[in-house]
Amino acid sequence: MAFDIEKIRNDFPILQRRVHNKPFVYFDNAATTQKPLRVIERMDKIYLETNSNIHRGIHYLSDVSTRQFEEARETVRKFINAGNDHEVIFTSGTTAGINMVAFSYGEKYVSEGDEIIISSLEHHSNIVPWQMLCERKGASLKVIPINDYGELLIDEYEKLFSSKTRIVALTHVANSTGTKNPVKKMIGTAHRNGVPVLVDGAQAVQHGKVDVQELDADFYVFSGHKMYGPTGTGVVYGKESILEEIPPWQTGGEMVDQVTFGKTTFNRLPFKFEAGTPNYTGVIGLAAAIQYIEETGLNDIASYEKELLDYGNKRLSEIDGLNLFWEAENKISIFSFILEGIHPYDAGMIIDKYGIAVRTGNHCAQPFMERFGIGGTIRASLVFYNTCEEIDRLCEAIEKVKEMFS
Amino acid sequence: MAFDIEKIRNDFPILQRRVHNKPFVYFDNAATTQKPLRVIERMDKIYLETNSNIHRGIHYLSDVSTRQFEEARETVRKFINAGNDHEVIFTSGTTAGINMVAFSYGEKYVSEGDEIIISSLEHHSNIVPWQMLCERKGASLKVIPINDYGELLIDEYEKLFSSKTRIVALTHVANSTGTKNPVKKMIGTAHRNGVPVLVDGAQAVQHGKVDVQELDADFYVFSGHKMYGPTGTGVVYGKESILEEIPPWQTGGEMVDQVTFGKTTFNRLPFKFEAGTPNYTGVIGLAAAIQYIEETGLNDIASYEKELLDYGNKRLSEIDGLNLFWEAENKISIFSFILEGIHPYDAGMIIDKYGIAVRTGNHCAQPFMERFGIGGTIRASLVFYNTCEEIDRLCEAIEKVKEMFS
Amino acid sequence: MAEKTITEVQDEIIEEFEIFDEWLDKYNYLIELSQSLPGIDDKYKSPEYLIEGCQSRVWLRAEMENSKVKYTADSDAIITKGIIALLIRLLSGRKPEEIINTDLYFIDRIGLKENLSPARSNGLVSMIKQMKLYALAYQTKSKNE
Amino acid sequence: MAEKTITEVQDEIIEEFEIFDEWLDKYNYLIELSQSLPGIDDKYKSPEYLIEGCQSRVWLRAEMENSKVKYTADSDAIITKGIIALLIRLLSGRKPEEIINTDLYFIDRIGLKENLSPARSNGLVSMIKQMKLYALAYQTKSKNE
Numbered sequence A, B: 001m002a003f004d005i006e007k008i009r010n011d012f013p014i015l016q017r018r019v020h021n022k023p024f025v026y027f028d029n030a031a032t033t034q035k036p037l038r039v040i041e042r043m044d045k046i047y048l049e050t051n052s053n054i055h056r057g058i059h060y061l062s063d064v065s066t067r068q069f070e071e072a073r074e075t076v077r078k079f080i081n082a083g084n085d086h087e088v089i090f091t092s093g094t095t096a097g098i099n100m101v102a103f104s105y106g107e108k109y110v111s112e113g114d115e116i117i118i119s120s121l122e123h124h125s126n127i128v129p130w131q132m133l134c135e136r137k138g139a140s141l142k143v144i145p146i147n148d149y150g151e152l153l154i155d156e157y158e159k160l161f162s163s164k165t166r167i168v169a170l171t172h173v174a175n176s177t178g179t180k181n182p183v184k185k186m187i188g189t190a191h192r193n194g195v196p197v198l199v200d201g202a203q204a205v206q207h208g209k210v211d212v213q214e215l216d217a218d219f220y221v222f223s224g225h226k227m228y229g230p231t232g233t234g235v236v237y238g239k240e241s242i243l244e245e246i247p248p249w250q251t252g253g254e255m256v257d258q259v260t261f262g263k264t265t266f267n268r269l270p271f272k273f274e275a276g277t278p279n280y281t282g283v284i285g286l287a288a289a290i291q292y293i294e295e296t297g298l299n300d301i302a303s304y305e306k307e308l309l310d311y312g313n314k315r316l317s318e319i320d321g322l323n324l325f326w327e328a329e330n331k332i333s334i335f336s337f338i339l340e341g342i343h344p345y346d347a348g349m350i351i352d353k354y355g356i357a358v359r360t361g362n363h364c365a366q367p368f369m370e371r372f373g374i375g376g377t378i379r380a381s382l383v384f385y386n387t388c389e390e391i392d393r394l395c396e397a398i399e400k401v402k403e404m405f406s
Numbered sequence C, D: 001m002a003e004k005t006i007t008e009v010q011d012e013i014i015e016e017f018e019i020f021d022e023w024l025d026k027y028n029y030l031i032e033l034s035q036s037l038p039g040i041d042d043k044y045k046s047p048e049y050l051i052e053g054c055q056s057r058v059w060l061r062a063e064m065e066n067s068k069v070k071y072t073a074d075s076d077a078i079i080t081k082g083i084i085a086l087l088i089r090l091l092s093g094r095k096p097e098e099i100i101n102t103d104l105y106f107i108d109r110i111g112l113k114e115n116l117s118p119a120r121s122n123g124l125v126s127m128i129k130q131m132k133l134y135a136l137a138y139q140t141k142s143k144n145e
């Protein structure tokens, strides 16, 4: 097998630890991922050897730091195949990125009576900023409905457009279900209606090749910490033509060109959108994570994760009294399920005791859960450092849970 | 001497390095500070052993992570003596913090014709967000003038208040000059006029004890990376009574209570203002930095830094053709100067060659520089790991610069 | 009948749990306890009595009977319900003063701390807070009367 | 007079700098060069000819003379001015095509890379860009004529 899982697991030191005196199984990857040693060491090296604030500094280390930061931008550009470096804006995470776009785009293009389309599969972070925008501007939300597999109803989507539609905000991959949405096609539909699209890629970039130009996404947003990078980092890709048009969101040091008390003019892209000292250590760590992903190979990652998905689906569906939700055609290896008659919290508490980290609850997707009349599920989200043996261990733990609460 | 400078310098590994084959002298501390080993190790430990997303997770590491994050909040609370943990909001930096307040407070309390008071000493990050707010709302800025020493004119300040004044935004210590403003007195004046005050503490918290309750500040904002902590971290202290009243800024995961497509209700403080996955690794690292500062002792730090200031003032004023600016009564150890007939850029390039990191330019305070008719200065900003010998080395380098450009 | 103090009952519970070496036995005991909890009438399972908490829902009611606070409570999660049973055993039927001032150290000592972590959001932390608030409210009320 | 190519002049400059072991001598040479630069008339030191750059200011003008681009430039910082002198020596009086396509490798080779770092913001990076833009503009113009 080309995919050397043992080597990979050794790259992630935390996977070697024990929890509750059991080997640690980390199945909470949709919440955040673990970090390969090289990412940790990359950031250490900065603090131990080169740390200095970036941009406009005249001294040696400031120069080193700035180059590393701008090289990281180029690494991200290549990773998502953006056309230009300055279309890559660094933020503190997906939530911050969506807030940025909702504010900046909203200030310029959304006014009373306008409409914004989102989907039923969105994370709260891709719902609430649009709600707030609607509230501020007197606009309204239209929601793309789903079927019972947790798939968007594309026909219904097309019907939501009107002359009032100003933007579509859509997740690439849903964090509650793992469903992959046909974003390319959906962007095409939006563009035919003259409407730009923001894609929430928080659960997508780490699982398969994303090409923002091929998708023709107007905005593409994701978090570093969910793709094996550090916390406090994130990216907004935006098309130059739109980024030039919309006003900045945060303002302050470095993103300005000229400041007088009367009037301020803004710096060019990408700086216009990067106010204040960026998390440059984090960003450089993120570039190291991307290099790690690329060396491992996104195609290999995707096909190994598909194996995990198939094996997990098979094993979990064999368990009596386990309801596996949303087995969409096209999805990443997220398993969302409930055990009949057992509260997810009770199950989660016991599964934890076997050293297995799963998440329980509504996964920041309340409206979605309500659509299915459930308060929450148990969610196991797997990535390429997980194994089929770990899935077996989860199944064993589930059997124990059933015994206890029978 | 109680202050063991040798031990302290050993705590900061980067200070041992060489630059251009000379021992490294880091005098760019106002831009960002170096990190003690313990901060680096604290964050490593997280990524190597306990990394997990915080809040609402049911499994063991999520619990560990959440506790560490909330303990960090308590560490910050104590450090600035806030009344309550939930008055401490984590952000990505000072700029983000000021933007948050300008938006949230502005949405609720600022409308057409209103006035906002700032000072002539502000960093761009405490100017531009207020300008943007004024532009959005049709309000206007009033600016507190200064004297030639770079000190605010308190009498003029008092005259700026009117029934239309909604907030005062004021730096505690100015980054361009090092001037310490009499914020307590100035907050008193504002409160007598029924106006709340935001204090920009980015250059203050690391140089002496700040007690937000004693100051009676309504908001107090600072950055982690300028106080020996990691990049991508920052704090907004806000009085509970105001934080409860004003709307959230960023919205999304974790900061909501209930979400439906129709309406969203927000979580309680402090979560209402912490949308998305916070930079929890950074925040825990920041807490380690605060512990380091507290063990070193803020009083000892302040008196040692005063020695550096006095020594530097003496040595630099002995240099022919060196104009030292803004020798305010009350200031931190920042030296801002120009060399007659020599461009700061030329000087800075040569000083760098001697392994000394200084900053040249307008230090993100353009309006301030314009007031003095200069394009920029050379700025050396020192902290407690710097030494008098390093000041001597700067003086030698300045002599070389003078020779070269004579 | 000389009533036991809260401290005495806490020590009793700690002793009961001491025989369990394993978390499994502790949790099984909690499940057992949950079955003994009378719970709450469905009509009270309304937002009015609901305690916030994202993972499991907890409902709590309090009444005053002969200067003592009587609690009834319930949850949709069984482990949570088991702990509620312990809390009711400890606090229900006590004078407000006693409840307000008590320090619940048993949770730590019997190794169920994780269930009272604010991070777990099972509603128990808020429930204890609410129990004390009820007690405080009754105390204030009786003083004013 | 067979004119030297840009490449030839770059190699010449590299050779000139090779005799300097020390950065100090290199910078002293740059200072010397800065003095030989005619600079720019004060009336052209206007925003129109100013190149953005936060640390030192750079002014640049271009004219077309006999199908060749003639540059004049100046800066308020001496080191910047010294490098400008090298750039003018290299590019001024050349045909647009030559300027547009040239790869300025000498900067790296003579050990002045730090002066062309975008981080230093001395305006030189923008200046080179602007020099090429002028050349491009003249080329397009002459084609259209």
Ligand SMILES: Cc1ncc(COP(=O)(O)O)c(C=O)c1O
Residues within 6 Å of the ligand: A253, A275, A276, A277, A278, B030, B031, B093, B094, B095, B096, B123, B125, B126, B171, B173, B174, B175, B200, B202, B203, B223, B225, B364
């Ligand atoms: C007084 C002051 N305010 C605000 C800032 C901006 O801080 P940050 O870049 O960390 O957002 C700085 C940093 O230079 C500063 O010195």
Ligand SMILES: Cc1ncc(COP(=O)(O)O)c(C=O)c1O
Residues within 6 Å of the ligand: A030, A031, A093, A094, A095, A096, A123, A125, A126, A171, A173, A174, A175, A200, A202, A203, A223, A225, A364, B253, B275, B276, B277, B278
């Ligand atoms: C699809 C999706 N969008 C947005 C977010 C929010 O990301 P962050 O918390 O990093 O801002 C998440 C994280 O769970 C997510 O899964």
